[in-house]
Amino acid sequence: MSVILHPDEAGIARAVALLAAGELVAFGTETVYGLGADATNARAVAGIYAAKGRPRFNPLICHYASAEDAFAQVRANAVAEKLAAAFWPGPLTMVLPRGGDCPVSLLAGAGLETLAVRVPAHPVALQLLAAFGGPVAAPSANRSGQISPTMPAHVLAGLGGKIAAVIDCGPCVVGVESTVVDLCGPAPVLLRPGGVSVEALEAVAGALETDAPVIEGRAMASPGMLASHYAPGLPVRLNAASVAADEALLAFGPPLPGAGLVFQLSAGRDLAEAAARLFEALHELDARGQGLGLRRIAAMPVPQAGLGRAINDRLGRAAAPRG
Ligand code: TXA
Ligand code: MG
Numbered sequence: 001m002s003v004i005l006h007p008d009e010a011g012i013a014r015a016v017a018l019l020a021a022g023e024l025v026a027f028g029t030e031t032v033y034g035l036g037a038d039a040t041n042a043r044a045v046a047g048i049y050a051a052k053g054r055p056r057f058n059p060l061i062c063h064y065a066s067a068e069d070a071f072a073q074v075r076a077n078a079v080a081e082k083l084a085a086a087f088w089p090g091p092l093t094m095v096l097p098r099g100g101d102c103p104v105s106l107l108a109g110a111g112l113e114t115l116a117v118r119v120p121a122h123p124v125a126l127q128l129l130a131a132f133g134g135p136v137a138a139p140s141a142n143r144s145g146q147i148s149p150t151m152p153a154h155v156l157a158g159l160g161g162k163i164a165a166v167i168d169c170g171p172c173v174v175g176v177e178s179t180v181v182d183l184c185g186p187a188p189v190l191l192r193p194g195g196v197s198v199e200a201l202e203a204v205a206g207a208l209e210t211d212a213p214v215i216e217g218r219a220m221a222s223p224g225m226l227a228s229h230y231a232p233g234l235p236v237r238l239n240a241a242s243v244a245a246d247e248a249l250l251a252f253g254p255p256l257p258g259a260g261l262v263f264q265l266s267a268g269r270d271l272a273e274a275a276a277r278l279f280e281a282l283h284e285l286d287a288r289g290q291g292l293g294l295r296r297i298a299a300m301p302v303p304q305a306g307l308g309r310a311i312n313d314r315l316g317r318a319a320a321p322r323g
Helices: 009-020 040-050 067-071 078-087 122-132 152-159 198-205 223-230 271-291 308-321
Strands: 003-005 025-027 034-038 061-063 093-098 114-118 166-169 179-182 190-192 247-251 261-263 294-297
Touching: 003 009, 009 025, 009 034, 009 122, 025 122, 025 152, 034 040, 034 122, 034 247, 040 308, 061 198, 067 114, 067 261, 078 093, 078 198, 093 294, 114 152, 166 271, 179 198, 198 271, 271 294, 271 308
Parallel strands: 003 166, 025 166, 061 114, 093 179, 247 261, 247 294
Antiparallel strands: 025 034, 093 114, 179 190
């Protein structure tokens, strides 16, 4: 059962408690309804991918109550400061390098070293974000491949029963998603056209590169970027049916005997738990495995269903031949 919360003090307090408990809460923004989770809680973030039926991990936007809160977790620059002053709160998302002690889970950022941040212009969303006091990861609150929701009823039609609650914030005034700009390079790059026009952006930020080969989801479409992020130092062997003493084992369910080191993704073979721990597992097996002089990471098979597809997609990239 998904409850509908009123956009008043009691409703917001309930939503904050649910988010803090790792639950999913949909809320209105000026663009579309977002499916919110505590961005610092990898397990809650994994729940977003599961509820949406998103077949692969695509990085999520983190939402904040103010530019100050957002810029405390990324490395802003002069253009970002100017854009924030002009368009936040509002339908603009900026991709910036993660800050050194950024608490956002690696899963929310899909393992990238950048983070997409936004301050939405909706009074209820801002109250929720201020009361929660931390980053809220939120993609559009629809099943993957379906139309973005701009009314609570749309959210419930797609995700009813799969999420804890939706805050009734009325219809969304913008109705298309935020504009996404990448500010990590020398010139701003448009990754997704959206609620703030290119013309308006250029008036503040100067010329925008708008002909990036792939616009939406560029970060995911760029294999070079992904390879460098998902490939550990140690080679990865997939579908391990046995393991050697000079290998580190990525276990899913009862571990194969004989490994030099083991990281358990999920003893009970829970895909959401495994997804939440995947990046952490690869980091740890790589670092500790190299320290122990191990030669390889051997990964036990994960079912190719639900979040297992995303896990296998990432493991496949990690195991792909290095360029
Ligand atoms: O208006 C919106 O932006 C809505 C509301 C809820 O805020 N959210 C939304 O999220 O549209 P989503 O997940 O549907 O779209 C996020 C977009 C995707 O195209 C994703 O690839 C891109 O932002 N993105 C997120 N993080 C990124 C990153 N670190 N680098 C490049 N692109 C990123
Ligand atoms: Mg979407």
